[in-house]
Amino acid sequence: MEKPSPAPESANKQKVRSAEVGTDILKALAQLSPSTSLSRLAEHVQMPASKVHRYLQALIASGFAEQNPATNHYGLGREALRVGLAALGSMDVLKVAAMPLSDLRDELNETCFLAVWGNRGPTVVQIEPAVRAVTVVTQMGSVLPLLSSSTGLVFGAFLPARETVEFIREERSDPAVQDPTQLFQQIREQGLHHVHGLLLPGVDALSAPVFDAMGKVVAVLTVVGPTSMFHADEHGPAAKSLLAASRAVSWRMGYQG
Template sequence: MSDATDTPNTKQKVRSAEVATDILKALASLTPATSLSRLAEHLGMPASKVHRYLQALIASGFAEQNPATNHYALGREALRVGLAALGSMDVLKQAALPLSQLRDALNESCFLAVWGNQGPTVVSIEPAVREVTVVTQVGSVLPLLHSSTGLVFCAFLPERETQALRDAEYSALPAREQQALPRLLAQVRAAGMHHVHGLLLPGVDALSAPVFDALGRIVAVMTVVGPSSMFHAEADGPAAQALRDAAAGVSWRMGHGLRQD
């Protein structure tokens, strides 16, 4: 006996849904609006077929057509669904598995920090599984200018958000470090990460990389810490590459890279 899900009618509905989804993805890629001919070319479909599906999408609110230009764009329903998806994204949840996988790969303590009321705040930790470990605590607030985590936040957050904490710590810096700070932050942005040797704690090295959301905003920092005698926190080393990959993966899960400028 044939399963009901295998009927020609069901297969046709599934195929229609796939085509409609492809058209919505194409509209997202060709934002803010596009012509029918360009959309059809992008999809590799006959314009007549694309037009037929567009009419159905317009009727359901997932697409719209500008009467002045006849160009097509995503509709309000597509926006509503997108906003709902963004609202459901939790960086702590999205980073949980990648953080533990990074710890397993490096066997060094790894943690995730977010920007809190007092500054960089540790919200999740995966300690190294060995006798010598370097562990901070959930809820710990790290200095802005004296930790790799803080410096990454300082480099990527809007200045207005870090100004108060930055001013409080800046005066305690030696004059040479005050002068070098703008250049250091530019280097962090260019490298997409930061590494320190004994900056916060003597004998402890750290690597930190930013996590971004769909709007390109920094929402967290992933950090690997370990004793200098065992952990090689070099910007071009294998640990740094593993951290970059992990942070980029979490950013992807948060929707980073999907925005079309």
């Protein structure tokens, strides 16, 4: 007597579950990269080794995983690399940051903006202005100084020195501008920076970096507001919200730090 075929709905659920298990194993291979043993992989995903092995064979057949014949360890395959590169290529920090930047403005009701590193230095490319009578006007396309703005100082702290050396040399031609080396180190340790009236009297600012999948700073999120209303305290609630937003954008850009 023939066994009845599974109901279409049940079969679909099995396919969905199978796909979920496969993606869990792919994620584990990425987390345990460059390679891992079957036993370690099975322990990581909390599945029987025999089950993991079956899925690995399917992933190898499709090019998403591979096995080193010398060690018998498993790693991501060529197709996984192709998919990853395609995903990275589609990551646009302006698009990724749009919603978190808007949400941050709504939460703090202060002007928030995104800056990227341009050929003339830190350049404002996206702005969410505060919704109230007293606000700080920041212009789209504005180029900010490296050593006298919180945005510029964060870029200076995280960019390779070769990209900032000429800007630093030019701005330090002013005797009043100090060597930023120690400050850069402090910013890297804290993960953000604040200034009180450094660029504009009566205006405070908080800035935090955004990183991509390679760990490179690709943008800086900044909150600015009048000193009388905005408290740019590195340990205050605004700083915590800013850090949460910058980390969310970094995570979406593929950063794992």
